[in-house]
Amino acid sequence: MRTTSPITAEATPDPPVIRLEGITKEYRMGAVTVRALQGVDLTIGRNELVAIMGPSGSGKSTLMNILGCLDIPTAGKYELDGRDVARLSQSELARVRSRGIGFVFQTFELLPRQTALRNVELPLTYGGGPNRRARAVESLRRVGLENRMDHRPNQMSGGQRQRVAIARALVQRPALLLADEPTGNLDTATGDEILELFGELHRQGQTIVIVTHEPDVAARCRRVVRIRDGRVESDLSSRDTETSR
């Protein structure tokens, strides 16, 4: 499974949204130690749209989990939005996930019995503060689904579901939007619409990282980071080509 993580920054260019220094991750599988990441250095600035690519087993998913604060590295330094998050406790990590990161998954992961609005409100129930409904409505408006607020996931198309998921990811106004193969379950046309939406969000200033194995998706991103064998294989920016179309 591959993951793409977009990162958005607000106005000022510094500090970077993501700074990884010498990130390693080791798993113990019985007597064998698997080194999934072997010293990854990566800096992603505000308002970048970055694709992370790599074959399976490359460490791409591990990198995404660490970027998303779902996992902590064995060694190395990770600053998210200027804050060191490499050594945080479980509940501090949960807080970072709540405020700093918005996830978009290949399979949407919407709660099936709840309306679009309730799905978008979900992150706000975990320390979200006031005006939840208004903020959720606003977020749905950003993805163009203000007319589908009371629909349940099974009453919506795949593209609409992914839009709801994106609205949910945006509702806390996170520094980083992290998308894991966001078009993997969609047909080409619908996938294009979603990528279009990412481009639009990027133009509005959102930092986005998309983990993907589809070259088409990567081609829409200014910057493509390739991972192989737990290291950054290449990090190419096409500065002056268009971001998304």
Added chain:
Amino acid sequence: MIVSNVQNALEQLWSHKLRSLLTVLGIVIAVASTITVVGVIQGFTAYVAQFLQGLGTNAMWVWPERPGGEAGKRLGRIELDQRDFEAIATGCEAVRRVSPLIRRPTAAIRYQGEELNVPLEGVSAEYHPIRNFPVEVGRPFSVADIENAHHVCILGREVMNKLGASEEIVGRTVLIDRQRFQVIGLLLEKGSFLGNSQDNLVLIPYTMALKLYPASIRKIALTAQATSEEAVPEARAQITNLLRRRHQLTASQPNDFQVRTQDEILETFNSMSLVATVVLSGIVGISLLVGGIGIMNVMLVSVTERTREIGLRKAVGARRRDIMLQFLTEAVSLSLVGGGLGIALGYGLCALASLHPQMVDVVVPTWAVILGFGISATTGVVFGLVPAAKAALLNPIDALRHE
């Protein structure tokens, strides 16, 4: 947070109606039996208290009885006679009133062609204040009635009704065991206890009863009233000492009579309700265990089914304690629904029990309802802990990948 947890929990329960219902059956049974048994015991307790009040004020009973065992067999004749009665009447300071009580389980009474068998008691005029059982129409026995063993009687209301007579029977003549008696009064209606009417009774002077039933002369029982509630033990001791002296019992010999007070009757009843309470606790304990395990099981299934949801919630910022709380809320909601159904069922059973004509008024006290909710909530927490902890400790990465 709590509101949305409860809302979520109820939605979950509602979306698995049948499963939820089956799961909470154990709790429903536990709570329903608590409510029903507590209600019935409370009803009986109130009823017995009322009955004891009706038996008389600070009343006690004395009757001859051969004690059990070897010592009892070695005693001679077991007697309680009129001289014992007179000795108690004059010699016991703590005893305010005393009346002989010569009971016949059945006596044939006949009036205008109707004949029936009713319980009969030979008593003195003191009987009415001791038993709180006054004469409503007519008059009580006079001293002359007792001393001269007049052929007079006082009827309970039910006897009057069964004879097909009205209050006009006062002053008329009835046949009791083929002897003519003049009805001089009617007792105030007392109602029934455990289905036995207390108004199905004929009273005659005890002196008359001794003539009618000579066999009773050496076997009379007594009913007495202590001067006050505090004086009941003293009255009992005085009667015991007096009778032992009169019957020339040595220190090693047991009493050849019995003295019973109202408190002892109450104790007998209390030990009965204790047994009922112990049985209840057993039923409640077992059904709570079964119900609790059911809840744990269904919650574990729910956690497994919703692994991806848990992963997602963690990804969007839920801490372990948030997930823990969510599933605990669900378990407690489930068990509280069971508690609610149990309380409703308990009330239903109480209402059903009350329909029986001889049943006491069943009263479900508020504390039993609170107890019902309390035990169901506690069960939910206790048996919800393991599944909730399992959910809370899930690794979000694995949970999101769970198929």
